[in-house]
Amino acid sequence: MLGGGLGLGALLTLAACTPTDTSPLDVTGEPVPGGVLRYFEPLTWTTLFPPQAGFYPNGGIVNNITDRLLYQDEETLELHPWIAEELPEVNDDATEFTFRIREGVTYSDGSPLDAENVAQNFDLFGLGDNARGLPISEQITNYAGSDVLDDRTVVFRFDAPSPGFPQATSTMNQGLLSSATLDLDSEGFGPGRATGVATSGPFYIAEEVVGTRLSIRVREDYDWAPPHFEHQGRAYLDGLDYLVNAEYSVRIGALVSGQADGVRDVQAPDEARIVEKGIQLFAQPTNGINNCMTLRQRDPVLSDLRVRRALTAAIDRERIVSKLFTDNYPVATGILARGAAGYVEAPGAWAYDPEAANALLDEAGWQRPADGGYRVKDGTMLSVRVNIALPQPRSREVQSLVQEDFRRVGVRLLINEGDQAQQTIDSANLDRVQIYHSMVARADYDVVASQWSVDNRNAFLNEDAETGEWGDEEVERILAKVTGSARAEDREAAVAELQDHFVDQAQVVPLFEEPQVFGFRRAVQGFATEPVGRPRFYSVWLADQERSA
Amino acid sequence: MSTVELAGADARSTTAQTSTDQSGPGRLGRGRGRSGRPSTVRSFFTPGTIIAAVILGVTIIWALVPGLFTGHDPVDGGDTAALLGPSAEHWFGTDQIGRDVYSRVVHGASRSLLAALIAVGVGLVVGSAIGLIAGSRGGWVGEVLMRIVDVLLSIPALLLSLTIVIVLGFGIVNVAIAVGITAIAQFARLSRSQAVTIMQADYVQAAYGSGGTYWSVLLRHVVPNAVSSVLALAVLQVGSAILQISTLGFLGYGAPAPTPEWGLIIAEGRNFVATAWWLTVLPGLIVMAVVVSTHRLGTALRKAAE
C-alpha cells in the first residue's frame, strides 16, 4: 500500500511535467470573430435580477448580457454615455436627473428599449416589489419616481439629494431589462428560468443547465456599444459557456491542461505556478471597500474602546498578506482601495503592536492568567467570534492567522463554522458573530453606506431592533452626509471623516485590497473588467480558434 | 460452508424484513479468503493483524502524547513559508498557511479518533440497547424497536447524517453524533440477533428457572455473551466513522479550524493537489492506513468472536 502511495505521489508530481502552452501564437493581429469561450466559475449563480448582481457569479453574467444608461471607465472611473446619449442633466440639489435615450436599441426578445421602458426599469430598481420578492437596488436611495417626457427622454426624481445616482446607472445592478422581463417575479429571474430573461447586451442567454452551465451567445445585431469604444458592433466571441465546478483543483487543472479557456478566482498560492504554465493572470482591483473586519461595538466586550484598540494593534496585517497572498493583494492603506472614489490614505492607522495591545488589555481589566492562557475578567474569558466570508479569498485562513495573533495577546478568536447559509444567518446575529469579516465593491462614495449603513448591509448591526438603541449613531450620521450631499467635495470629505472616525474609534480594520484574479489561456485576448472587477467579454477574442473548437 | 456462515450471519441479523445486516465495513468482515481455520488464536495473529495493531497502536500514542513525535506547532506556523515540499525539517511539507503538515496529522489523531469513538459510541450504546431489549423481550416492544431500526437503515446514511448535522449545528461533536446515529441500526441488528440466540440457550432458561428477573438475566447473561461480537463490529466501525466524518468535511460540514482533524486536513489540502500534492496525499495515506488497520483488526476480532 505504501508502494501504491508513492506511485501515486510520483504520478501527481507529473503535474510539473504537464505540457506548457508554448505554441506560437499571433496576438498582434486584428481581432478575429468566432469561437466559444469556456469559462469556469466556482459557484452557481442565484438570480439574474440586476439589483442582486453584486454576488460574483450573478454579476459575471449580468455584466455581459445587459447594457446600462452610462458607462464608467474602469481606470479613470469617469462616466461616459452608453444607452443614454449624453450624461444626464442634473438639477442643483441633485434630486432630478434627465436622461436622453439612444435610438434603435432592442432587447433580445425583440422589444424596443425606449424612455417608457427605462422608466419602468428604474421604478422597479428604485422601489422594489416585495410581493414579487424583488428588492430595491442598494445603490439607489430616496427614489421618488420617473416621468417620461417623450419617447426618448426620461426624468428621475428623488426625495433627497442623490448625487450618486448617475454612477449607479452605470453599474451592472442597473442593467436594463425588457418590459416583459420586468414583469417576472423573483422565481422568474432564478435558476431554471434564465432563458426567459431578455436583455439588450452583446450576448443573450441561449441555454441553461441548472447548477452546472449557462451558455450565452452573441447578438449579431448588437450595435450600441458605448460610443467612445473603438470596438463597435457585435462581440468577437460567438459565445461563452459559464461552467460551474465547486472543486478548485478541477478548475485550475482544467485551465492548465487546456480543457478550459478561463477561470475566475485563482488562489494566491497558485499564481506563480500557473503563470509558469503559460497562463495569463489578470488581477483586477475591485475599487471598493477593502477586505476588512468590522468590530461590532454593541457587543459588551467590544464596547470598550481599549479592547477594540488592542485587537486592532494585535493584528499583523503584513504577515497575513505576505503569508497568504501575493503582490496582487496590497496591504490596505485606508478603508477604501487605492483606486476607489474617496480613497484617503491613513498612515500608521492599523500598525501591528502586540505590546501596546497587551498593555491596553491589562488596562481594560482583562487579566492574563499565570499560565499565559486566555485573558479573564470577572470570571469571563475574553473571547469573540468572527464569521467566515466564504466569497472572499482565503477568509478562513486569514482568520486562522488573526486567531494566532489574538492568541498571542491572550484573546480567543472563535471562527464561526458553517456553510454560506449558516454564515449568512449567524452574521445577522450579534450573539453569534461579533467581528464581521467582509468586503463590498462599488466605484462610488456610496459604497461606505452599502457596507455600514443600517439600511443596507449593516455590518455593525448598529441598531438594536427591539430597543432602538444605537451602538454608534455617529457612524450613521456621517454616512448620511456621504449619501445625501449634493456636491462631490462634500461627499469626499464625509468619507474621509468616516475613516478618521473608524481609526479613532478602532471600529474597522482593513486588511488588504481585494482583487479579482482571473486566469486565461494565452490565446484569449482583449479581456477587461468593469470598475469592480466583474469580467467583460464584449471585446474578448481567441487567437487560436481551431484549438478551442 | 460459506453459505452456512453467511446465512448464519443473516439469520442473526433479525427475523426480518429489510434483508440486511451490517452495512459499512462490517460486511467486509466475512470477506477474507483464507481457507480453513486452524485455531482462533493462530488465525488472529497473522502478520496482517500484527501490522494493523502496530499502526493503530502508534496512532493511539499520537493521540495521547503528540508532543513526543513532533516539535512543530500544529496550529501556528510562525513565519514558515506556505506550501513547502516534504523535507527533513517538514516531513509532510507545510500547508497553505505554513503549518507543518506532519505535526498536524499527529496532533489531529486525538481529535479524529475521539470523533470516531464518539460516533461509534453513540451507535454502540443506543444500537445495542435497542437490539438487546428487542431481542430479549420480543413481542410488540421488539417489533416497534426494530421498525425504528428499519427506518434508520432505510434512509441512506449520508443523507441522514447531513440532515442531522444541519439540525444539530456545526462542530466536530455534532458531526460525530450525526455519523453515530447512522450506525445505530447496524449495532441494533447485530446485538438483537445475539440476544435472540442467547435467550434460547439452556443456561438462560435455567437462570429464569432459578428465579432470575428479566433485567438480571439481561445483564448477567445476555450482555456479557453479546459483547464480543458487538465490540468486533465497533472496531470495524471506527474506520468507517473516520471516512464518513471526512466526507462531511469535504462537503463543508466538518470540524472547525484551527484544531487539526484528519478530514479537515485532507479537505483543505485538496485544493492544492495540483501544486502541492503532498498536502492531501500524505495525510490521505495515513487515514487509509488507519482505516485499513481497523478493518483488519475488526475482521480478526469478529472471527475470534464467532
Add this chain to the structure above:
Amino acid sequence: MSPTLRYVASRLGQAVLVLFLAYTLAALLLMILPGDGVLARFANPALGLSADQVEAIRDSYGADAPWYIQYWQSFTGFLRGDFGFSVNSGAAVATLIAAALPSTAVLALCGFVAAVLLALIVTVLASYGKPAWLATAIDSAPSLFVSVPVFWLGIVIIQVLSFQLGWVNVVDPGPVEALILPTLTLAIPLSAPLAQVLIRAVAEVRAQSFVHVTRAKGASEGWLLVNAVIRNATLPALTIAGLLFGELVAGAVVTETVFGRNGLGSLTAQAVANRDNPVLLAIVVIATVGFVIVNLVVDLLYPLIDPRLRHRGRVGKAARRQLKGATS
C-alpha cells in the same frame, strides 16, 4: 390467501410503513432546521437587503407557519405526487428531480455494473493470480478500496487521468466520455464488498471435496467452479447489492460534486447548502423509496433463487434462518 401471497402482502405492508415513518422522521427533522431557506437565500449580504426587506419577503413565503401545518401540507402533497416548490429557485421540486434523476440513474447503473466487473476481475486475480505474491496483494485490494475517501479518490483520478495524462476530458466531454471517470470513482469503493464475497466463495468452493469428486466424474474444473460459486455466492451477493444502494447514493453526492455533474447528488449538495428543505425532503424520500424497493425485491427473490427456501414453512420472512438450518 396462499402463504406466498400473504407473505408478499405483509412484506409490502411493512415496506409502506417503513416509508411512512422515514418520511415523517425526515420531514420533522427538516422542519426544525435552524435558519430556513428563505433567510439563507435573501439575507445573503451580497444581495444588500436590509433586515426589514428580508422579513417582508419571508412573510410572503409563509415560512413561519407552525410545523404541524407545514407537515400536513407536505404529507398530503406527497400523497398526490406534489413535492412542493424549491425555496431557492422557486421551481417545482418534481421538475427539478425529474431533470436530475436520469443522469444520476445512468451514473449509478454504470457505477454498479463497473463495480461488478471490477469485483470479478479482482476475484479472478486474487484467486488465480500468478505469482502468489501478486494474488496475495490483490487479495487485500478490497479492504484498501473501501478505505479510500471517495472525494479524495475522485480528485486524484481527475488530476492524474485527465489533467496529467490527458486520457479523458472533464470539460465539455461527450456523453460517454463524461461517464468514464465518475463511473470509475464510484465503482472502486462499491466493488470492494462484492469482491470480498466472491473471493471468499471461490476459496470455499475450491476447498470443498465434492469438487474433486465431480471432477473425477469428468466435468471440467472451470465449469464446476463457476457453477458452485454462482450457487454459493448469489444470495450473499444479492444481499450486499441491496445494501449497496445507500452507498450509491452517498457516492453520487460526492462524485457529482467533484465532477461538476448534474444530478440528484449535486442537487442534494445544493439543497443542503441552501437549506432548501422541500428539495432535500423529496430527495430523502425518493432515496428511501429506492432503498426499500430494492431490498423488497431482493427479499422476494430469495425463495425464487434458492429452491430450498420454497417449501419450508413460511417462505422468505425467516428464509435465511431456515437456510441456516437447511445447510448446517
